[in-house]
Amino acid sequence: MVKSLNRAPSWVLLCSVLPGLAIAATELPSSVIQATGEGDGADSYTQARGETASKSATQNRDEAQTVNAVTARTLDDYQVKDLNDAMRFVSGVTQTNTLGGTKDALIKRGFGSNDDNSILRDGIRSAIGRNLGATTDHVEVLKGPASLMYGALEPGGVINVVSKQPQFTRSTTLSASGFSEGGGSLSVDTTGPLGDTDLAYRLVAERSHEDYWRNYGTDEHTLIAPSIAWVGERASASLAYTYNDYASPFDRGTVFVGGRPADISYRDRLDERWAKTVGISQSTTAKFEYQLGDAWRSRLTYGWTQDRYSLAIAQPNTLNGNTLRRIANGGHYDYESRYTALDLIGDQQLFGQRHEIVVGLDNESLDKYRGKTYRNVNTAAGNIDIRNPVYGRLAEPSTVSATQSNAENNLVTTSLYFKDNWHLNDRWILVFGGRQAHWDQYSDQGLGRSYAPGADSNGDEFIPFGGIVYQPSETVALYANYSRSFVPNDADDAGNSFKPTEGRSYEAGIKYTPTAALNVNLAVYDIEKKNLVNSVLQSNGDSLDEAVGKARSRGIELDVTGEIAQNWSVIGTYAYSHTEVLKNAEAPEQEGNRLPNAPMHTASLYLTHHLALPAQTGRWHVGAGARYVGERPGDNANSFWMDSYTLADAFVRWDLPTQGYETRLQLNIDNLFNKQYYPSTTGSSTLQVEEGALRTARLTASVKF
Template sequence: MKPYPRALGLARQKPFLLSLLAGCITTNTLPALAEARVDLSTMEIQADAPEADDGYTALRAGTASKTDVPVKEEAQSVAVVTPEVIQDYDVHSLEEAMKFVSGVSQGNTLGNTKDSLVKRGFGTNADGSILRDGVRSNLSRNFGPTSERVEVLKGPASLLYGALEPGGLINVMSKQPQYIQSTTLSGSAYSEGGGSLGVDTTGPLGDTGFAYRLIAERQSEDYWRNYGVDQHTLIAPSLRWTGERASVTLAYEYNDYTSPLDRGTVFVDGHPASISYDKRLDEKWANTTGISETATSRFEYQLSDEWKTRLTYGWNNDRYSLAIAQPVSVTPSGELLRTANGGHYDYETTYTSWDFIGKQDFLGQRHDLLIGIDHEMNDQYRGKTYRNSTGSRRDINIYSPAYGTLAEPSQVSPTQSNARNELESTSLYFKDNWHLDDRWILVLGGRYQQFEQYAAQGLGANRKTSLDRDDQVVIPFIGLVFQATDALSLYGNYSRSFAPNTTVDDLNQTFDPEKGRSYELGAKYTLAPGLNLNAAVFDIEKDNVVSTRTVNGQSIGSAGKVSARGLELDLTGRLSERWNIIGTYAYTRTRILENNSNPAWEGNRLNQAPEHTASLYLTHHLQVQPDLGDWHTGAGARYVGKRAGDDENSFYMSSYTVADAFLRWDLPVHGYKAKLQLNVDNLFDKHYYPSSTGSALQVNVGEPRTARLSASVTF
């Protein structure tokens, strides 16, 4: 398979930076900007936004209302992984971040190449539930050096974000330009080999009102199994301008990456095969290589003391190629039949929204209002697609693998190449946090979304349009918050979700969008200053879930129904002056309620969804002499219960518990802030299997004990 062209860069794209500026600064806004210009020599610019986090506890979050709101005033469950948690446990991926949030586990990661998170029983690696600064992301990986905090909105989130699974969404918030000069140089060494070097610099540009930020990192680390390298080169500049009434932020991120595509291990008779844990069952050419880019711009203008408007433009693009040694079948003696597959992919999202955010008093009652319109285009394109002939030769033995027997993918499939799947939508939405009095908040919201779907694939005479339809949907939301005391807030909500179906069966049938409905009750309680306990119970049902059966050689689809019910608990914050805690527990009962294609599956659990998950992490700030610097240590473990490997429930992945620990030394060096930190993951070297692809021949293998030593200096 020929490598995907990598010298495309920005030249291949539309001149999107101009589009950003045009989208944010129109002829109508230029006078406003001019009027907003102030004499910065006499103006004090705040370096940071209002404090949103207190150590491990989040005080405010913006995902549930698209604006900064106290967490206790939201009629939904919102969890936040704060910057301090990310620093202490040296978080490097979204999966690592989610061990601090209840009810989230790993799904099918496509051989460890994509983010895939199951939330309240629902989620795939292509469900659109991961956002970057409020913009839906099409990228394979979404957490990195630019990530500052992660907000998780539980339950249906279609009110403000459109087509989504009903389990929730994850919003990765980026580091922003600051008006105080700071530069951090960092590096790390990885126990498996290799490491990283990085820089993060920010500060004002004179007295112009501008602030900049530049983040760059080069990482090259050996994969923990017997071969492969995980590496990337990232550069991310951003710029912010602040005036008296207006502000503009522009940001761009470029990431050139290569990572192994590891299909994991094989389950035999429902259990992991007794084979080497660290030996791969594919080939050295099995990897993914690509370029991902994001660009965002935001223009905000304070219309009055009560109202502001915000115009947002977002774009992200992931262009990559992958090659897979796909397992097909295995004999009792361990002879594995594989086929070489691959393809070139181009996934792109563009998003524009215009919001009006304000506070309005009416008849003595306050309304916190959001009114907006957005337009989104999601284009997923697979160009040349390689499907080598399977044949009948079993080319590797899982008990004593010998590599180099399977050739790289090279045979272009005329029926599966040039596959395009587009979803374009335009929506109107509103949300009103209606303060009935000092204790009661009624939350009302609605969304009207019109969308168009198009899908086609094939080369030449094999080209076939399989889906071309228009549709519309109305999404309601109602919630109620009762602030019983200053410490206790109770809430309940009813909400809905939708996600368009892309399935087209052999009878050329298409299907209505998947629709979910959810009921949720919860409590948010401050046990002590800086220590919060959140609890929620929920009941979700999802209709129009399509599955297929084979009749007379044809694939026939039909729609069914699934459900998820459960309980979630999250404890975060300070136990005392020197102790921090994160504790989570979730019980999630998932079931297939109706399945006309496979009635025997009714009553089965949804695949990848554990019934029980839990975690407990404690961090201690050691008391030492001041001239020895500050010492911090922490440790904890996460538990993930047994999960079904497929919807048929033909095999299960066992429960597991994995422990992590860290030790950090913060010390002044010639007036600079220096840090030396050791993180050890999977402290007791547990063998575990976090997810599957839905096949017993492709079960993901958990990372063994690894260590990372990192150092940084800030000046």
């Protein structure tokens, strides 16, 4: 039987590391790092500065890469609850296999998965399944290969979830929401200085219990996130800890028949009431900074994330007519990341030219462990009629598989890296750098006599980056870059490890800022990825990992964000992405195919208007928009496709005319026209196609004082 984890929080972590959220910029000496987040983008759909591309606050127009942001205002206006949904406001990023709705799973420029380690929390790689929540301030997206700054990564890009930070201005916000399907949430967010000291605190807490939009299931969590920051004359330090106790449905979606969705109920699930994920996620981030002089500062960073969970699945196996055969599977998982880095960050004048320099040394460990793994036998009890499902016949998973239990994969990398934004003059910026990485990886699996060692490999990689920025005016920046990426393969061929997956990218674009409140970004790119490894079925019935080939993605992206007129704001995106399998040694018939879950066309347009009404009535804000996702192949063979879809969303917010308090009422409606749609598949099966939520509404009330 799959059981819940022990739910006692690890409070000892609060005392075990140095402090770790970035320090607020309020009234700090000029030598102390300036924080992004609350302020830049706090009341706008655009953000001029970010930290993801260079690990320090840098103007986005000075970077030779595409940097997009989903600001705090955007997240609040559209009441975004998960990272997959937040990416509707960014071009070229779409959903892929979410593992039954339990993982952030995003394709960036054609590449990505739910397990590609491309999600960062405050610049530190996260092992947690779901990363956006009540602690999130805003999200930054760095497009293209990001291995220069962040090591082993897929070539599509990284997504950095930036946390709310302790502030030296006291405030408390209380919020409550009700959900149209049933249930709701309560939260508190309080921050301020600690007396007359140089310390500031923040505490975010939330309890949520909401009914799932399909015919059964609940989604709930209890979150608590304290943080503290200290600022001295030359030094600063901070610590943040997040604890999240959660449970959510594990929903494999629906089935396709003859390349089309089966003609069955859209709301009825095809699994069991016990099909869910229960777990605890935790994270700790610690930073210490010291100003070495007018031009240089040092930063010591420590980060730790962990996601410990159990899951139970009524796994679809075969479909015969209207009878779907399912097998009860499950397991216990422990995913963990640890990160330590020492950075020297300089803004240096050399021979009359400005250099924004980052030199760093980091060590990172990624551990993925699956303990007891349950694989029940295939019996008639697993049968269910997809037209008239009856639940309760299939028992929860309880049979331990010796061969698949105790599966572990560990990747440790140690790297030295360097980046320089060299301002040649007022118009030209040369951006260049490199990372020298050494990696060690091993894996094993099995219990007792079934134990089998897996990949055990190591190697060295040098990752170069080169780019150029030309700014002919204060409003226009042209840029181009060449970059590379790498990811060690965790697969092996009878004990022989494969070469790391490698990517290379060319990109060029234009950044146009006609006003401080409006950004327009246009980019074109070409990415290739090689040394792909697939599990290939052999003639004897066994599966064997084999290096099979190369894939490419080419595309165009357009993002328009900000204020287009007084009281009018816009978010507009368009992306054309053509993915293609260039080589597949084991399945040459798939050469030329598109990559699964990757649409060729996506677009969105959202408008917000602040109504000009008498002050005594309060302030009213309305917003609405739509997003389009083109058709996508459901598997590598392109044997079936998911249709394109367009969804509309809207909100109205009333800022009440109360004295001394910021009081708000807000109504959000998602999928306004109740559209049925299919956002992603597992990438291999017509029996596991995710369904998107039908129309839902959320009423939120908050007061800030």
